[in-house]
Amino acid sequence: xIYLDSxxxxxxxxxxxxxxxxxxxxxxxxxxxxxxxxxMRAAEIMYRCREAAAQMFHVEQPEQVVLTCNATHALNLAxxxxxxxxxxxxISGYEHNAVTRPLCSDQRVRVKVAAGPLFxxxxxxxxxERELTEEVDVVICNHVSNVFGFIQPVERIAALCRRRGxxxxxxxxxxxxxxxxxxxxxxxxxxxxxxxxxLYGPQGTGLLLCNTQTQPLLYGGxxxxxxxxxxxxxxxxxxxxGTQNVCGAAGLLAGMRFVRSRGIERIQRQEQALCRRMxxxxxxxxxxxxxxGHGCQSGLFSFTVDGMDCEAIGAGLSRRGIAVRAGLHCAxxxxxxxxxxxxxxxxxxFSAFNQIRQVECAAAAIRAVIREGAR
Amino acid sequence: xIYYLIICRSLTYAQxxxxxxxxxxxxxxxxxxxxxxxxxxxxYCVKISERRLTDALRVLQREGMxxxxxxxxxxxxxxxxxxx
Numbered sequence: 001x002i003y004l005d006s007x008x009x010x011x012x013x014x015x016x017x018x019x020x021x022x023x024x025x026x027x028x029x030x031x032x033x034x035x036x037x038x039x040m041r042a043a044e045i046m047y048r049c050r051e052a053a054a055q056m057f058h059v060e061q062p063e064q065v066v067l068t069c070n071a072t073h074a075l076n077l078a079x080x081x082x083x084x085x086x087x088x089x090x091i092s093g094y095e096h097n098a099v100t101r102p103l104c105s106d107q108r109v110r111v112k113v114a115a116g117p118l119f120x121x122x123x124x125x126x127x128x129e130r131e132l133t134e135e136v137d138v139v140i141c142n143h144v145s146n147v148f149g150f151i152q153p154v155e156r157i158a159a160l161c162r163r164r165g166x167x168x169x170x171x172x173x174x175x176x177x178x179x180x181x182x183x184x185x186x187x188x189x190x191x192x193x194x195x196x197x198x199l200y201g202p203q204g205t206g207l208l209l210c211n212t213q214t215q216p217l218l219y220g221g222x223x224x225x226x227x228x229x230x231x232x233x234x235x236x237x238x239x240x241x242g243t244q245n246v247c248g249a250a251g252l253l254a255g256m257r258f259v260r261s262r263g264i265e266r267i268q269r270q271e272q273a274l275c276r277r278m279x280x281x282x283x284x285x286x287x288x289x290x291x292x293g294h295g296c297q298s299g300l301f302s303f304t305v306d307g308m309d310c311e312a313i314g315a316g317l318s319r320r321g322i323a324v325r326a327g328l329h330c331a332x333x334x335x336x337x338x339x340x341x342x343x344x345x346x347x348x349x350f351s352a353f354n355q356i357r358q359v360e361c362a363a364a365a366i367r368a369v370i371r372e373g374a375r
Numbered sequence: 376x377i378y379y380l381i382i383c384r385s386l387t388y389a390q391x392x393x394x395x396x397x398x399x400x401x402x403x404x405x406x407x408x409x410x411x412x413x414x415x416x417x418x419y420c421v422k423i424s425e426r427r428l429t430d431a432l433r434v435l436q437r438e439g440m441x442x443x444x445x446x447x448x449x450x451x452x453x454x455x456x457x458x459x
Contacts, residue, residue: 225416236387
């Protein structure tokens with residue numbers, strides 16, 4: 001199989017991720033729940049994981065790194081902390097359902113969309129500048145669109161939020177491990193990310209980087225201030241009730257070490273080069289429409305083919321051993337902004353483990369599936 | 376032996392404290408806070424040797440890490456709170 005769906009989950013991981021996770025299952029107990037060796041070793045792994053994330057994403061203290069189940073969990077925590085009934089929330093036109101569904105779950109929350117044109121960072125920034133009015137309480141923006149790979153101008157949006165005194169939540173689901181992410185530099189209130197995509201950790205891992213007051217979503221034991229019936233008022237305990245995913249954290253730590261050793265810039269260059277190469281190979285196919293940005297596209301892209309259902313193309317590719325993702329990618333708002341809500345798209349996404357020959361094979365398979373479909 | 380126990384608000388905080396002390400050449404051992412002195416329930420502390428307390432407190436102050444409480448553990452295993 002040629003796996004080109006790393007925007008959902010990176011499937012090929014460094015060998016150390018599997019070995020660390022497997023080792024953790026039989027060696028690590030509950031962190032913060034005992035003083036014995038297996039518990040303290042687990043605590044050490046958790047702490048190293050926080051330290052590695054704090055270093056990679058410019059977080060002042062490791063306590064500000066909360067380990068979550070995934071990016072959706074992290075985003076729910078961030079939204080729960082900042083959004084209240086009656087709040088006005090400004091989001092970009094490329095958000096995932098992980099942002100929009102929690103917001104829409106409370107009908108008293110008003111959502112405004114700063115819908116800038118696809119692959120137009122200046123246009124997106126201008127939309128934020130226009131829509132970020134006094135009534136807005138919270139701003140949410142993803143760093144990279146999970147559908148189109150559009151790198152949004154997060155640094156400028158963050159600066160705008162700082163100037164206007166509005167808290168910002170950044171969804172770094174598609175950028176963590178592939179682009180620089182900087183909690184302190186951005187001055188964001190929260191940055192949320194999965195552990196299982198560009199950080200190469202196991203599924204069931206995610207991170208929330210916290211820079212402001214938090215509110216628990218889950219209540220229970222934390223191994224601290226046990227006499228109190230209130231959740232601790234300090235991080236990470238405040239947001240980490242119950243036994244944590246220590247095995248996942250062990251794998252995530254190994255994944256982050258891989259990213260650090262390979263280098264984020266190198267990973268970014270490689271993924272973008274593969275992406276450009278494949279778009280170059282496909283763009284001459286009749287009926288092919290590639291959603292391509294210049295200087296603002298990460299290591300993923302979407303395409304459609306005139307007269308063909310995106311799911312049929314995805315299924316055809318799957319039969320040929322090529323794994324991509326078709327449909328709306330849990331981001332209908334992004335498709336609405338780009339005008340692809342009716343058709344959906346086929347998304348191709350790369351990881352640090354993809355190679356140029358895989359791109360060539362996949363491009364040939366796409367051509368064949370389109371030829372078949374055209375007959 | 377006489378030790379000092381620096382009580383921490385959380386395990387993660389204790390871990391950061393131990394790292395900071397370690398970087399300053401002060402050995403600190405993370406352990407569960409003895410129940411007798413852990414008024415809030417379960418907790419963790421950093422155990423350091425008697426002669427390093429002054430240095431440790433200076434390093435922690437420099438790093439903005441105020442100890443919650445400090446206890447002396449004497450040779451008989453008795454605890455007494457130390458005003459810092």
